[in-house]
Amino acid sequence: MRTMQAAETHLSATSLEALRSLVNNDWAAVNRLIFQRLGSDVALVNQVAHHIIHGGGKRLRPLAVLLAARACGYKGTEHVPVAVIIEFIHTATLLHDDVVDESALRRGRKTANSVFGNQASVLVGDFLYSRAFQMMVEVGEMDILDVLANATNTIAEGEVLQLMHCNNPDLAETDYLEVIFRKTAKLFEAGAECAAILAGRHKTARKALVDYGRHLGLAFQLVDDALDYNATAEELGKNIGDDLAEGKSTLPLIYAMDRGSAAERHMIREAIETGGTQNLTSIHLAIQATGGLQYTAERAREEAETAIRALDRIPKTPYREGLIKLARFAVNRRY
Numbered sequence: 001m002r003t004m005q006a007a008e009t010h011l012s013a014t015s016l017e018a019l020r021s022l023v024n025n026d027w028a029a030v031n032r033l034i035f036q037r038l039g040s041d042v043a044l045v046n047q048v049a050h051h052i053i054h055g056g057g058k059r060l061r062p063l064a065v066l067l068a069a070r071a072c073g074y075k076g077t078e079h080v081p082v083a084v085i086i087e088f089i090h091t092a093t094l095l096h097d098d099v100v101d102e103s104a105l106r107r108g109r110k111t112a113n114s115v116f117g118n119q120a121s122v123l124v125g126d127f128l129y130s131r132a133f134q135m136m137v138e139v140g141e142m143d144i145l146d147v148l149a150n151a152t153n154t155i156a157e158g159e160v161l162q163l164m165h166c167n168n169p170d171l172a173e174t175d176y177l178e179v180i181f182r183k184t185a186k187l188f189e190a191g192a193e194c195a196a197i198l199a200g201r202h203k204t205a206r207k208a209l210v211d212y213g214r215h216l217g218l219a220f221q222l223v224d225d226a227l228d229y230n231a232t233a234e235e236l237g238k239n240i241g242d243d244l245a246e247g248k249s250t251l252p253l254i255y256a257m258d259r260g261s262a263a264e265r266h267m268i269r270e271a272i273e274t275g276g277t278q279n280l281t282s283i284h285l286a287i288q289a290t291g292g293l294q295y296t297a298e299r300a301r302e303e304a305e306t307a308i309r310a311l312d313r314i315p316k317t318p319y320r321e322g323l324i325k326l327a328r329f330a331v332n333r334r335y
Contacts, residue, residue, distance in 0.1 A: 015325065015329050016058065016329055018325075019063060019067070019322050019325055019326055019329065020063060022067065022070075022318060022319060022322045023063070023066040023067060023070060023319075023322075026066045026070070026079065026080060026083075027063070027066065029077070029080045030059075030062050030066065030080055030083050030084055030087075033080055033081060033084045034053060034084050034087060034088075037084060037088075037131060037135065038050060038053060038131075040127065044116070044120055044124070045124055045127050047116065048095075048112050048116050048120050048121060048124040049091075049124055049127070049128065051109075051112050051115060051116070052091055052094060052095060052112050053087075053091055055109050058335075059087060060188075060220065060326065060329075060330065061083075061086045061087060061090055061187060061188060061191050062083035062084065062086055062087045062191070063083075063326065064188060064191055064192055064195075064213065064216065064323070064326060065079055065082055065083040065086055065191040065192070065194065065195050066079060066080075066083055066195075067319050067322045067323050067326065068191070068192045068195035068196065068209050068212075068213075068319075068323060069082075069195035069198055069199060070317075070319040071195075071311075071314050071315075071317055071319035071320045071322075071323055072195060072196055072198075072199035072201045072205060072209070072314070073199055073201075073315075074195065074198050074199035076198065078139055078141075078198055079195060079198055081135050081138065081139055082139060082144065082191070082194050082195070082198065083191070084135065085132045085135050085136055085139075085148065086187060086190070086191040086194075088128045088129075088131055088132040088135075089128070089129065089132050089148070089151075089152060089155070089187060090187060091125075091128055092125040092126070092128035092129045092132070093125075093155055093159070093183075093187075094125075095112055095113075095121045095122070095124060095125035095128070096121070096122060096125045096159070097159070098111040098112065098113050098114075098121065099113045099118045099121050099122055100159070100163070101242070101246045102246075103242065112124070129152070132148075132152075133149075136148055136149075141197060141198070143197045144194045144197055144198070147190050147193050147194055147197070148190055148194065150190075151186050151187055151189070151190035154182050154186045155182060155183060155186055155187060157182055158179055158180075158181070158182025158183035158184075158186070159183060161178070161179050161182060161183075162179050162183060162248070165179065165248075165249065166246065166247040166248065167247035167272060167273050167274075167275065168247075168249055168272070169249060169257065169268065169269040169272040169273055171249040171254060172254075173251065173254055173255075176249065176250065176251055176254060177218070180217075180218060180221040180222070180225075181214070181217075181218060183221070184217050184218070184220060184221040184224075185213070185214050185215075185216075185217025185218045185220075185221065186214075186217070187217065188213040188214065188216050188217030188220070189210055189213035189214040189217060190213070191213060192209040192210065192212055192213030192216075193206060193209055193210045193213065195209060196208075196209045196210075204313050205313060205314060207313075208310045208311060208312075208313035208314055209310075209314070211306070211307070211310035212307045212308075212310040212311055212323065212327075213307075214307075215303045215304070215306040215307035215310065215327075216303075216304065216307040216326070216327050216330060218300075218303040219300045219301070219303035219304040219307065219327065219330050219331050220330045222251060222296055222297075222299050222300035222303060223296075223297075223300045223330060223331055223333065225243065225250035225251055225252065225296065226251075226252055226293050226296040226297055226300070227334070227335070228241065228242065228243045228244075228250065228252075229241075229252050229283075229284050229287050229292075229293060230293050241277045241280045244271055244272070244275070244276075244277055244280065244283065245275050245276075245277050246275060247272055247273070247274075247275040248272075249272050251292070251295070251296045251299065252287045252292035252293055252295075252296050253268055253272065253283075253287065253292070254292075255287075255290060255291070255292040255295045255296065256268055256283075256286050256287045256290045256292040257269065258290075259290040259291065259292070260286050260289075260290050264286040264289075264290070267279055267282060267283060267286065268283055268286065271283060297331070300330075300331045301331055304327040304328065304330060304331045305327075307327045308324050308327050308328075311323055311324060
């Protein structure tokens with residue numbers, strides 16, 4: 001079983017590398033610009049920002065921007081700073097999330113807050129947000145500024161909404177989906193929409209990429225939430241059961257609460273209410289027995305297929321095929 005999972009991880013990594021090679025020059029330009037725009041006269045800003053930016057993330061969001069722009073026939077270079085803006089916004093949310101969640105591990109490394117302290121992490125997160133907005137102004141497209149400003153606000157609301165639902169064992173699936181749309185899917189959606197705006201595409205193509213980004217983001221987060229109960233800490237790069245320890249009621253738990261026995265429901269309810277992980281093994285078994293992981297995986301696949309169908313409105317090119325493969329990667333990954 002472990003050998004098969006290791007093979008899946010290797011396959012996923014190889015597939016991601018192949019997707020990046022489709023936009024090889026753009027990808028290299030994104031990584032150069034990230035390094036350039038992280039610079040600050042304040043040494044601690046550089047240290048914290050570099051710690052998290054170079055922490056081994058997949059950078060699926062900027063990759064989606066690059067592929068979407070080229071799929072729309074964009075010939076310019078402004079998609080590169082837009083991709084970096086998306087990555088900076090995402091990184092700022094991670095810095096803030098780790099402080100709120102009191103996380104100690106991310107991507108297999110110590111979190112910035114555990115190395116540099118909460119104050120530094122919050123303030124450098126603010127620096128990355130403000131740097132992203134400086135870059136939006138430099139791009140000079142009011143529509144892009146509008147999309148990204150609204151997305152940033154939606155993400156902040158999503159963070160607050162998730163905080164409100166912490167330790168709530170009665171969270172409904174629809175409310176859970178609203179949280180992950182705001183927290184995760186909105187930024188994927190915004191990045192894809194900005195690519196269409198840059199390319200000057202008409203409303204049909206722009207709507208197609210909005211739909212693609214939204215459903216890709218939902219699929220991505222659904223898989224993330226399943227992996228918290230279906231991967232090793234080594235694969236995931238964080239401590240297994242972190243969601244439960246933070247009192248987060250994610251879809252595998254919601255489904256198990258719905259379908260489990262009275263004893264299982266009581267155990268899960270108590271764990272969510274207290275953030276207790278002492279019964280993690282039993283909760284994991286309850287999630288498996290009720291089909292919670294299978295249901296979450298099915299929902300993720302449905303979202304990915306919806307994302308792929310949205311691309312029917314985009315001309316067939318290797319870049320559109322890359323977007324399709326990116327959606328499939330999002331649901332087949334083990335990390």
